[in-house]
Amino acid sequence: MTDQSTPGDPTTSRSGMALSRRGVLGAAGLGAAVLAGGGAQAARPLDKVTIYHVEGRRSQRIIWLCEEIGAPYEVMFKRGDIMGSINMIKAINPTMPLAPTVVFRGKTMIESGGIVEYLMSQFPGGDKLAPAKTSPDYADYLMWMHFAEGSAACRLGAEATRIMASGDRTIKPTLMGGVYKIVGAQDIVDYLETYIAAHPYFGGNTFSGADVMMDFVATYIAALPFDPATYPKLKAWQQKVQARPAYQRAFKVGAPDGLEKYKSKPKKAM
Ligand SMILES: N[C@@H](CCC(=O)N[C@@H](CS)C(=O)NCC(=O)O)C(=O)O
Structure with missing residues (x-):
């Protein structure tokens, strides 16, 4: 350094x-x-x-x-x-x-x-x-790279907001035509868990930028009151990628005093 x-x-x-x-x-x-x-x-x-x-x-x-x-x-x-x-x-x-x-x-x-x-x-x-563009993994890599923010984080964020506001679990119909919640936050957790149970990484067979994106999503999930028994493989994958030397170096730089002091307790169980 x-x-x-x-x-x-x-x-x-x-x-x-x-x-x-x-x-x-x-x-x-x-x-x-x-x-x-x-x-x-x-x-x-x-x-x-x-x-x-x-x-x-x-x-x-x-x-x-x-x-x-x-x-x-x-x-x-x-x-x-x-x-x-x-x-x-x-x-x-x-x-x-x-x-x-x-x-x-x-x-x-x-x-x-x-x-x-x-x-x-x-x-x-x-x-x-990134997997080679000719690899079948390339599609997985791109999908998870974008799913991380495009679908996962925004739905988890909506769930966090709902919990904080202690509001109704059901999204109300909108004036634009009665749109109801189809994919909820637990569906996101289940979807990730199913994929990572069958693949070593979110880009398929090798570590990729998609894993860098998805790590925060897994952290977000752990911070919300989902039952950890519903995502053991996700947790194991996160431990694996966080053991990488580059992750460890980055953590020391970005969180030199650790993150414990920032952790808040979930307000209520789901
Ligand atoms: N989709 C954006 C999200 C960025 C974002 O919302 N970052 C948070 C911190 S994790 C933030 O700056 N929040 C402040 C705010 O939303 O006002 C990304 O992936 O960069």
Whole structure:
């Protein structure tokens, strides 16, 4: 690791904003000395990814991804201070301040699935995190990469909101034509469990960017009051991917004090 200030100590970024800054170069000590693919013809230092992060949130995916693919990165957040970290994101991305927000080559990006796919396409190490397009696994990989946010997280989020509001379990018909809930949160859990019981990874046979996306979904499920007996395989898969050295390195960077203090107890059983 390089460029690492004491976490929690205010430092000043190039823009002059007072920040708590944790700057880290990615896996295996890669940094300015490492050249991008393309040999002598296209050799140039790898560009650094700046990740605006909130501890325990989806931005952890991007730290993990950078560790997996050897992308140089720095992480901007306030250690132990959720609102402070969010305010840092607001400062850089006031119109859509979400975690992750990533700045790369002068462009500000949100949406973790898009960021994961984009960074995989821009670094030489990205290829190894996707099945070949000719492989039958490619369809699985793409589907889970997008299911993570497109269907799973939004339904789990709806469930979390319902629990917090202690509201009715049934979604009311809308004025637009009486749409009822068809797929509920437990259906999401069951769907994941069935797939991962039959496959080693969410991209099929090999670890991929889809697993990076789905890990947060599994964490979300564990935080909600589903019966763990309904998802033992999902839990085993999560333990397996979280044992990866890149995950472990990323966790130390993105959650240096662990996440226990942020865990809240579920309000009521389902
Ligand atoms: N689909 C987006 C979701 C981003 C998102 O909602 N992130 C949360 C943190 S995990 C956040 O910033 N929430 C603040 C808010 O919704 O106001 C992604 O995958 O990047």
